[in-house]
Amino acid sequence: MPKYYFSFTIFLAFICMCTYGQKKILIAKPTIENINIDGKIEEESWKTAPIASEFIMFEPDNGIPISNSKTTEVKVLYDNTALYISALLYDDQPNEISKELTNRDVFGNSDVFSVSINGFNDGQQDYRFYISAAGVQSDCIATEGSEDYSWDAIWFSKVKLTNVGWTVEMKIPYAAIRFSKAKKQTWGLNFMREIKRDYQKYTWNHVDTKIKSEITQEGILEGIENIKTPTRLFFIPYISAYHQQDNSGSDQTFKAGLDIKYGINDAFTLDAILVPDFGQTKFDNAILNLEPFEQQLNENRPFFTESTDLFTKGNLFYSRRIGGTPTMYPVTGTKEVITKYPNTVNLINAVKISGRTENGLGIGFMNAITEKTYATILNTDTNVTRKEVIQPLTNYNIFVLDKRFNQNSSVSFINTNTFRGGEFRDANVSAVLFDLNTKTNKYNLSGDFKYSEINDVENSNGIKTQLGFAKTRGKYRYALSAKYLSKNYDTNDLGILFINNYKNAFAETSYRIVNPTKMFNTFRAYQNINIDLENTTNKLQEAWYQTTFNATTLKNHSINLSFQLNPFVKYDFYEPRTPGKYSFIPKSFYIYGGFSSNVNKSFNYYIEGSVTEFDEDKRATSYLNAGAIYRFNNKLSVGIGQQYWLKTNDRGWVGFENASIIFAERNREIIQSDFEGKYAISNKMTINLTARYYWSYAENHEFLTLQDDGHLLPNSSYALNKNRNLNSWNFDLSYSWWFAPGSEFVVLYRNFALEDTKFVEKNIGTNFSNVLNNNLTNILSVSLRYYIDYNSLKRKH
Numbered sequence: 001m002p003k004y005y006f007s008f009t010i011f012l013a014f015i016c017m018c019t020y021g022q023k024k025i026l027i028a029k030p031t032i033e034n035i036n037i038d039g040k041i042e043e044e045s046w047k048t049a050p051i052a053s054e055f056i057m058f059e060p061d062n063g064i065p066i067s068n069s070k071t072t073e074v075k076v077l078y079d080n081t082a083l084y085i086s087a088l089l090y091d092d093q094p095n096e097i098s099k100e101l102t103n104r105d106v107f108g109n110s111d112v113f114s115v116s117i118n119g120f121n122d123g124q125q126d127y128r129f130y131i132s133a134a135g136v137q138s139d140c141i142a143t144e145g146s147e148d149y150s151w152d153a154i155w156f157s158k159v160k161l162t163n164v165g166w167t168v169e170m171k172i173p174y175a176a177i178r179f180s181k182a183k184k185q186t187w188g189l190n191f192m193r194e195i196k197r198d199y200q201k202y203t204w205n206h207v208d209t210k211i212k213s214e215i216t217q218e219g220i221l222e223g224i225e226n227i228k229t230p231t232r233l234f235f236i237p238y239i240s241a242y243h244q245q246d247n248s249g250s251d252q253t254f255k256a257g258l259d260i261k262y263g264i265n266d267a268f269t270l271d272a273i274l275v276p277d278f279g280q281t282k283f284d285n286a287i288l289n290l291e292p293f294e295q296q297l298n299e300n301r302p303f304f305t306e307s308t309d310l311f312t313k314g315n316l317f318y319s320r321r322i323g324g325t326p327t328m329y330p331v332t333g334t335k336e337v338i339t340k341y342p343n344t345v346n347l348i349n350a351v352k353i354s355g356r357t358e359n360g361l362g363i364g365f366m367n368a369i370t371e372k373t374y375a376t377i378l379n380t381d382t383n384v385t386r387k388e389v390i391q392p393l394t395n396y397n398i399f400v401l402d403k404r405f406n407q408n409s410s411v412s413f414i415n416t417n418t419f420r421g422g423e424f425r426d427a428n429v430s431a432v433l434f435d436l437n438t439k440t441n442k443y444n445l446s447g448d449f450k451y452s453e454i455n456d457v458e459n460s461n462g463i464k465t466q467l468g469f470a471k472t473r474g475k476y477r478y479a480l481s482a483k484y485l486s487k488n489y490d491t492n493d494l495g496i497l498f499i500n501n502y503k504n505a506f507a508e509t510s511y512r513i514v515n516p517t518k519m520f521n522t523f524r525a526y527q528n529i530n531i532d533l534e535n536t537t538n539k540l541q542e543a544w545y546q547t548t549f550n551a552t553t554l555k556n557h558s559i560n561l562s563f564q565l566n567p568f569v570k571y572d573f574y575e576p577r578t579p580g581k582y583s584f585i586p587k588s589f590y591i592y593g594g595f596s597s598n599v600n601k602s603f604n605y606y607i608e609g610s611v612t613e614f615d616e617d618k619r620a621t622s623y624l625n626a627g628a629i630y631r632f633n634n635k636l637s638v639g640i641g642q643q644y645w646l647k648t649n650d651r652g653w654v655g656f657e658n659a660s661i662i663f664a665e666r667n668r669e670i671i672q673s674d675f676e677g678k679y680a681i682s683n684k685m686t687i688n689l690t691a692r693y694y695w696s697y698a699e700n701h702e703f704l705t706l707q708d709d710g711h712l713l714p715n716s717s718y719a720l721n722k723n724r725n726l727n728s729w730n731f732d733l734s735y736s737w738w739f740a741p742g743s744e745f746v747v748l749y750r751n752f753a754l755e756d757t758k759f760v761e762k763n764i765g766t767n768f769s770n771v772l773n774n775n776l777t778n779i780l781s782v783s784l785r786y787y788i789d790y791n792s793l794k795r796k797h
Contacts, residue, residue: 024205024219026052026189028076028083035077037169039160041086049075049086052219055193055202060521060552062209062514066193066202074115074191074204076221080228082173087113089193091165098196098600099134099161100634101680103688104738105149109600109631110134111196113168116142116218118188119179119267122360123216123407125309126188127177131157133166134634135683141309144213150305153177154234154742154787175232178267180358189221196600199521199556209514212472213441216408232263233790236742240277240783247775255279259303268355268363273303276347278323279781286728286754288670288696290652292574293498296320303350310354310364310400314414314431314448317398318496321418322368323347326390327425330375340376345391347371362402370394372421393421396494408437418493425456427493442473452490462489462500479508487535499574501535504542522552539571539582556598560608564590571710575653576661583651583663584710587615602631619649627674638677645670651712654700654722662718664700671695671764684738694728695767697760727755727771742787750779 031045052074055066066072069092077084089111091097102108110132117127128147130138137157140147153176160167179185191204205219236259244251257275264270281300289295297320299305304319311317323345330338350368357363373391378384395418402412412433419426431450437443447467454460468481487501508528513520525548532542546564553559570585594608605628612621627641647668654664677689700722704712735747755774761767 024052026050026074026076026204026219026221028078028221028223030223030225031077031079031084035084035169035171037156037158037171039158039167039169041088041167041169045077046075046086049077051075052191052204055191055204056206058192058201058203058207059209060199060516063206070193070195070202072191072193072202072204076223078224078227081230082171083117083177083224085115085168085170085172087168087191087193089113089165089168091195094161094163094165096197097133097161097166099132100631100637101134101683101686102132102136102678103680103686103736104136104152105138105140106136107132107138108134108136108637109196110136111166112138112192112194114192114194115170115172116188116190116192116215117172117177117221118215118218119177119185120356120358120360120404121186121188121220121407122404123188123213123218124404124410126215126218127153129153129155129157129170129172129176131159131168131170133159133161135159141307142215143309144215146309148305148307148309150302151307152302152742154789156741174227174229174266175234175263178269178355181266182358183226185222185224185227187221187224188215188218190218199598199600209512210474211441212444212477213408213437216441229266230791232261232266232269234261234742235259235788235790236261236785237788238277238783238785240279240781242279242779242781244777244779246777264353264355267357268353269307270351270353271303271307272349272351273347274349276301276303276350277783279783282690283692283730283732283750283752285692285730286694286726288698288724288726288756290668290698290724292577292653294496296496303352307352307354310362310402311352311366311398313400313402313412314433314450316414316416316429316431316450316491316495318494321492321494321496322350322396323370326373326375328390330377330388330390332377333379335381336377336379338375339378339385341390342373342375345370345373345394356402356404360404362400362404364398364400364402366396366398368396370396389422392424395419398494406437406439408439408441410435416491416494425454425493427455427490428453429491429493429495437472440473442471444468444470444472446470450489450491452488454488454490454493460488460490462486464489464500475512475514477510477512479506481506484535499541501573502532502541503535504533505531516554519554520551521554521556522550524550534571534573534582536580537571537582540568541570541573543568543570556600558594558596560592560594562590562592564592566590575663576706577653578661581661581706581708582710583653583706584712586619589613599629604629617649619651621648621650622646635680636678639675641672641674643670643672643674650698651704654703655718655720657705657715657718660715661706662715663704663706663712664722665702665704666698666700668698669696669762686736688732688734688736690730690732692728692730693768693771695726695764697723697725697762699723699760721758723758723760725755725757725760725767727753727767727774729753729768729771729776740787742785744783744785746781746783748779748781748783750781752777 027050029049033045055072057064071090073088075086098110100108100110114130126142140149141151156171193202207217240255242253255277260272262270278301299319348369352366354364372393374387375390397417399415404410414431417428429452433448436445450464452462464485466483470479471477484503485500489500491497510526512524544566548562551559566588571582573582575583590612592610596606597604607626609624625643629639631637655662673693675691679687703715703718705715730752733749737745753771753776755771
């Protein structure tokens, strides 16, 4: 008997291996029946629909068939308006199913079922729809290595817990996805099931983790034929009201506007915002920035985060340029003071068109216009005010062509341009990109060529080019790349670029396990070398060797270690704030360690820290970050975090003295405290609290003069106070109710304050008290957004 059992096992394993190498095919069944999305799966059409089953583990033990006790069966129906999906997710421990209530697009501690749809079956972009066992929706647009959860589609779902597991019903309108106009559709398709308590994910079509590309390993959906999709026209009007109060008084504001989404056809969509309102977007994290570069801010405005995958190709688009800080500062006389300088520029409107043709050509166009903005200047002698332009009427444009082929490769063209009214600076940047993969996704060749042109008082142009080659399949992988940026290459009018005028070489090798071992569920190791040389002098800007280890234990704790050696003297060409000058950076060694406990537990925590030691007397940087999350039940959770930086004998620019560049040796401390709380009333209604306190100081104890060779000499004559002490406080308490698909009602209470002085105060309690007493601003706002489908209006009339 054992002999026959062994032979049968080998036979099954062989069959599984053969099956895993092929794409599964599921046939969608047409229906004229009204499918009620209630999670019960009772309609007659479901009974005869083909079944997708035999799920296979994605992680941690890649390639293992799902157990009979967790059998998963999925069916697909369709009509002229939508795709319908049902899933039976069996579980022999139904009482142990994780089902935490969270905000939309937050997974939390919950079992999940998802469907990934590629309407062009080109292996390069998915529309992914997730539903948790608590009924919370998440969705994203996924490209290889990236998932954009800022995209929110309109779709319908319902789950139901049973005594044998749980069930799912979904309705995904065609308006939520993109596909060709072919009479017979062939789509890429995969389903995923995550069992949270076991830390396991399963997919319908096997996704081999030895292959970098996941989207190319989807199954196939066939059977959708001759569909007549309705007009895709949606209106999202909004109204909002604000009451603001601070020490100077109070103010009330009422706003109204409209978002429009129009489906030009089944593949292309137009999005427009008229009279936009971003008053309830997440606050920016203020910091004490002593670096020579601007602070890069996250984008929190939905229009600039949703469906922008085409526009972000080539990293030429930094959306915070649109409606950001004015680009100019007024020139004032000796007896003039600036009484009003707006922090942001108002956005008048914005529009974007994006989609993909049947032959795989993606086309995208975005336009945004910001208004002319003035600063107000007062003459203190005459008491007369005048205005000066600090940002002209500005037109921003992006145009993208992206050709996909062979289900895993692409060639792209991108152009961005910025036109400012009047005699102000204009900019134009163009780029060609390519990303080529072999048929088996074993090797990748990628690169780009970019050209920038600036029209200003002095015109300039520059180039950037890059070439990379990588092995992207198997346990052992490697990557090689080189790039060159010319001195005048500049993308900062609509992009963000910190450094140019250098050449770079990079090499990396990596190893990973595919299946769990006796110690780890996952394990990856990386080694890389990076070298940057400044073009004009050929001096080193960067030169390091780094080793990194990332692992997950059998108990699902995460461990991260990293070591970086900087064995050569380097030079910083930006810290002096003067073209052609540079400062000396000594050799250094960096070590990092991090630990995160199993996030599925009610109480989980994390701690990480790093130390950088410089080959310079008592110069060092230390960092510590720790936090914890406690989940009281499926509705209530709280989290705290604490970050601390200590920079001893740090050196940096502080100013100029005649023709001399002045640096300071200084000590810096940074403390940031974060608190988050969530109470979910239902899967459509949540109360969220977010608070952040930030304090940082820089105390100079010696001034130095920069020499031509990059070294520093003591300066005993410079005596200006260049110390800094910054406190920032933010508090948001919000109530959110998704009362209908795509429709949300939000009440937000926000208060914030900022204190920035030249007098260092080292008592944190005093600092916290000072910032709260420094003109604390309170804002109470209410907003309502309502989603209107043109077809529903048409049916009513």
